[in-house]
Every structure is written in C-alpha cells, then in structure tokens.
Amino acid sequence: MRHILVFAKTPHAKTPYDRWLAGTGIVPVIVTAHEYADGYAHLPHVYAFADYDTNQLVEKTALRLAREFAVEAVFARAEADVVRAAQLRELLGLPGQHTASALAFRDKVVMKDHLAGGPVEIPAYRKLDSAYTAVEFVAEHGYPVVVKPVSESGSLGTRVIRDEADLDACLAAPWRGSSEIEVFIPGQMYHVDGLVLGGEVAFVHPFRYLNDCLSFRDDDWVANLPLTPQDPLYDRLVKAAQAVLAELPTPPQTAFHSEFWITPDDRLVFCEIASRTGGGMISSMVRHAFGIDLDKEWLYGECGLPPTLGTPSYRPAGALCIPPQSGVLEQLPTGETGAERPECIREEALTGAAGREYHGGVKSGLFLAGYVVDGDTEEEVAANLERVAGWFSDNTRWRRLSAPAPAPAGGTA
Structure with missing residues (x-):
C-alpha cells in the first residue's frame, strides 16, 4: 500500500481525497484542523489539531507520520500549509515544491524581488x-x-x-x-488561475472580479467571471501569468492563482501570485465552467498519476461569495423561508448557521454563503450573480448587536 501525506485545511466535501484516490492504490494520511475532522473521520489515518495555522505540533506530527508511513509525496492546497509542506518535502527528500519556491510564491517581497526588472510591470x-x-x-x-x-x-x-x-x-x-x-495601483483587478503539470502549463484562464477582492471590508459581496477568448484582455493576461511563472522558481506540479491590475491608462501591473488554487468558490466555478477539478488534477500530479482533465470544454459560469454582516444571524434563505431559490444556482456552500454572532467580513476567501451561478452568456451570468446576491440579501435576516430592544406593542419604550 502506498501513502501520501495531506495537509487538509478544507472540508471533506470540498476535497474528498479518498474518493479522488480510490482505485489508485494510494491511501491519504490526513493532517487537518479540528473543525474539519468529522468530515474525514471515516478514513483510517486522520490527525486533527486546534489552532491549526500556528500550532507547530502539526509539523512535528506530520514529520512522524511521513516517516512512519514512508509517504511518497506531500500535498497541501491551503496558503497556511505551503511553506510547512515544502519544508517537509525538503527535509525528507521528497519531490515537489521546496522551501525557496514556496517562499517565492508566499512572501510578497521575495516574490517581487524575483520579478523586478522582468517582462511584467510591478509596483x-x-x-x-x-x-x-x-x-x-x-x-x-x-x-x-x-x-x-x-x-x-x-x-x-x-x-x-x-x-x-x-x-x-x-x-x-x-x-x-x-x-x-x-x-497604490488604480484600475480593475483580474485574476488568472491555472495548473502546472510536469513543468508545463496544462490549463490557464483569466477572470474578472465583479466588485473587487477588498469588498469584504464593506461586508459586500465579490464575484468572479471568466473572460471569453475573444476579450481583448484575454491574451494579455494569459501571457502575463505565463511570464510570471517563468520568472519564479515554479514547482513542476502546482495550481496557481495570480492577480493583475489593468490601469485606466491600459497598463498591466502585477499584484501577486500563489502556488495554490484560488480561494472562495473559484475552484467550484472552474469545475462547472470547464469540467476541470483543479485540486484533483494537482493531487494526481503530486502523486505521479496521469491527468484526467482531457480537453476542457466551456460553459458560462461565475462564482459569488457573500461575507457575513455584523450582528446575530437570524435567518438564511433556505427552503424554510419560503424564498424561491433562483434557478441559475448550480452549487451552494453555506458556512454559517442561524443564532451565530458575526463581526463582518474577515478576508476575501472566507464567506458566509458561496454560489456558482450559470447562464447562457457571460452577460447573463453577470446579471445572475447580482440577482443571487440581491435574493440572498432580501431573504437573510440579521439582528444588530447595537440595536435597542423593540418597544412593546401599543406602548413606548
């Protein structure tokens, strides 16, 4: 039996490693956060930790497990795990991304030091x-x-x-x-996501943000929409992402999520890149729009398994992430509310529950509700994203923490 160690900072529903590896003869050894442990509980080797991002018992245990099971590879898709996974590979002489590469994709100063003076403008x-x-x-x-x-x-x-x-x-x-x-770089932000397998770019596609990735600061939604190949920015963004990957110590197997601005005077300026799949609902959107599961294909690459992505097809789809408000969540737009669910929704991810207290948006990839939305054209998808955001707002009820208690009926406070 072969084994791979997986740093699994995602719920099983999003990353079902055992199902992906079924029939391959490879068994995942899961290291995860306490909040995700139940989803992986049916697997034989699961080790969960509190304070996962900063708890260094994660590294200590991963090293012990890697040696105990003689793992052939280490897989990590979350930003918090990029460096710890690279250090473990390097320590054990395993293939994949090592520390210098991980730092170049994670530390924004090291990243820009690599890119300074290169073919893509940086701030x-x-x-x-x-x-x-x-x-x-x-x-x-x-x-x-x-x-x-x-x-x-x-x-x-x-x-x-x-x-x-x-x-x-x-x-x-x-x-x-x-x-x-x-x-500060003014302009519209775009992102380019893709997959490197065997040292070659196997998939790449540019997307535009509706609102922007700082919208969570105002507790507002953010959405992502693929560009069509006919869009005049399509080739520029793809070539820029490929140029950045060529300048960096890109690992032979990796997903990537990169961001660029297009300024009012039509300059393309680099923002940042990560050696992982995009956050929020980006991976789900790519799966619906192109028929490719980036995380699964990346996992297969790390395991030395042949890819299954084939020739990507395309159907219009977009991703929507809605952050929490500040207050106590009293109602979500579930079937019990009587609110008719928009027919354009293809996938839903609700991370909260009624009765919980929230304090607004924390970061762009974290959300209270996430949706994948489709339509017949890109314009229809964009309209549907706004429609779903409005539907969610209209059918979600919050109790503000600072609001006074309501006055009794027929009297005054």
Missing part, C-alpha cells in the same frame, strides 16, 4: 521594517500607498493609506508580522 515596493521606511517611501512616492502582510491570503490585513492620518493609524496599530509597502 514600486519595499519591505516595511520600520516607521522610518514608511515615511521615506511616502516621501518618495506620495499617497496613496498600500501596506500589506507579506504572507497572508485573501487580502487579510491589507490597508490603503491615503493620507497622514491613515499612516498614523497604521503605525499605531501595525500588523503583527512582516509587512511590505507599495504604491
């Missing part, structure tokens, strides 16, 4: 090691600037600094960890 940037650096950078480049953690995902911790008051607030309450500062 002016510096590692933010002190307040002096921030003051000097602003003096050189002016406002606005952006301060972001070097190794977080989903725009977590990203701050747009527009004036001196914003800068003072940022310096008074800095992000705990390494940060970078870069010039």
Whole structure:
C-alpha cells in the first residue's frame, strides 16, 4: 500500500481525497484542523489539531507520520500549509515544491524581488521594517500607498493609506508580522488561475472580479467571471501569468492563482501570485465552467498519476461569495423561508448557521454563503450573480448587536 501525506485545511466535501484516490492504490494520511475532522473521520489515518495555522505540533506530527508511513509525496492546497509542506518535502527528500519556491510564491517581497526588472510591470515596493521606511517611501512616492502582510491570503490585513492620518493609524496599530509597502495601483483587478503539470502549463484562464477582492471590508459581496477568448484582455493576461511563472522558481506540479491590475491608462501591473488554487468558490466555478477539478488534477500530479482533465470544454459560469454582516444571524434563505431559490444556482456552500454572532467580513476567501451561478452568456451570468446576491440579501435576516430592544406593542419604550 502506498501513502501520501495531506495537509487538509478544507472540508471533506470540498476535497474528498479518498474518493479522488480510490482505485489508485494510494491511501491519504490526513493532517487537518479540528473543525474539519468529522468530515474525514471515516478514513483510517486522520490527525486533527486546534489552532491549526500556528500550532507547530502539526509539523512535528506530520514529520512522524511521513516517516512512519514512508509517504511518497506531500500535498497541501491551503496558503497556511505551503511553506510547512515544502519544508517537509525538503527535509525528507521528497519531490515537489521546496522551501525557496514556496517562499517565492508566499512572501510578497521575495516574490517581487524575483520579478523586478522582468517582462511584467510591478509596483514600486519595499519591505516595511520600520516607521522610518514608511515615511521615506511616502516621501518618495506620495499617497496613496498600500501596506500589506507579506504572507497572508485573501487580502487579510491589507490597508490603503491615503493620507497622514491613515499612516498614523497604521503605525499605531501595525500588523503583527512582516509587512511590505507599495504604491497604490488604480484600475480593475483580474485574476488568472491555472495548473502546472510536469513543468508545463496544462490549463490557464483569466477572470474578472465583479466588485473587487477588498469588498469584504464593506461586508459586500465579490464575484468572479471568466473572460471569453475573444476579450481583448484575454491574451494579455494569459501571457502575463505565463511570464510570471517563468520568472519564479515554479514547482513542476502546482495550481496557481495570480492577480493583475489593468490601469485606466491600459497598463498591466502585477499584484501577486500563489502556488495554490484560488480561494472562495473559484475552484467550484472552474469545475462547472470547464469540467476541470483543479485540486484533483494537482493531487494526481503530486502523486505521479496521469491527468484526467482531457480537453476542457466551456460553459458560462461565475462564482459569488457573500461575507457575513455584523450582528446575530437570524435567518438564511433556505427552503424554510419560503424564498424561491433562483434557478441559475448550480452549487451552494453555506458556512454559517442561524443564532451565530458575526463581526463582518474577515478576508476575501472566507464567506458566509458561496454560489456558482450559470447562464447562457457571460452577460447573463453577470446579471445572475447580482440577482443571487440581491435574493440572498432580501431573504437573510440579521439582528444588530447595537440595536435597542423593540418597544412593546401599543406602548413606548
């Protein structure tokens, strides 16, 4: 029996590793977070941890298991696991992404150091090691600037600094960890997602955001929509993503999620890239739109199994992620509400429950409700995404924490 160690920071419903590997003779050894453990409980080798992202017993246990089961490969699809998986592979001499590559795809300063002077424009940037650096950078480049953690995902911790008051607030309450500062790039953001197998790009496609990846800051929804090959930006974005992959120490098997701006004066500017599948509902959208499960194909690549993606077909589809509001969730638009579910919904993921208290959006990839929506054309999909967002808002009820108790009927408070 062959074994692969899997860092599984996703629910089993999203990543059913045992079903994907059925019939291959490969058994997954699962290391996961407590909140996902029940979904994998039917498997023979499951090890769950609290405080998964920062608990270093995860690494200690993974090393023991990798040796005990003589694993042939290590698989990790979550941003929090990219470096720990790479370090484990390197320590054990296993194939796949090693530490230098992982850091180039995870640390935004290391990433841009690789790309500086290359074929794709990048923003002016510096590692933010002190307040002096921030003051000097602003003096050189002016406002606005952006301060972001070097190794977080989903725009977590990203701050747009527009004036001196914003800068003072940022310096008074800095992000705990390494940060970078870069010039603010105006424009529309796009992302390019794909798959590298055997050192070659096996799938690549560009998408546009409806709203943007910082919409969660305003507790607003964000959506993703594929570009058609006829779109004038299609080839530019694909070539830019391929150029970035060529400049970086790209592993031979990986999914990737990259982001670019198109500025008002039509410049294409690099934002960032990750060696993993995109967050939110992106993987689900790709599966519905192209018939490809990026995570499954990536897993097969890591295991040395032949790909099953074939020749991708295409049907219009989009992804929608809706963050929580601030308050107590009293009602979701389920069948019990009597709200008619829009017929364009092809997949739904609800991560919350009535009675729970929330404090607004946390990061762009985390959501209260996620949907894959289809339509006959890209324009119809875009309209359906907005329609589903409106339907969800109309049929979801919140109780604001600051709201006073209602007055008794027939009287006054």
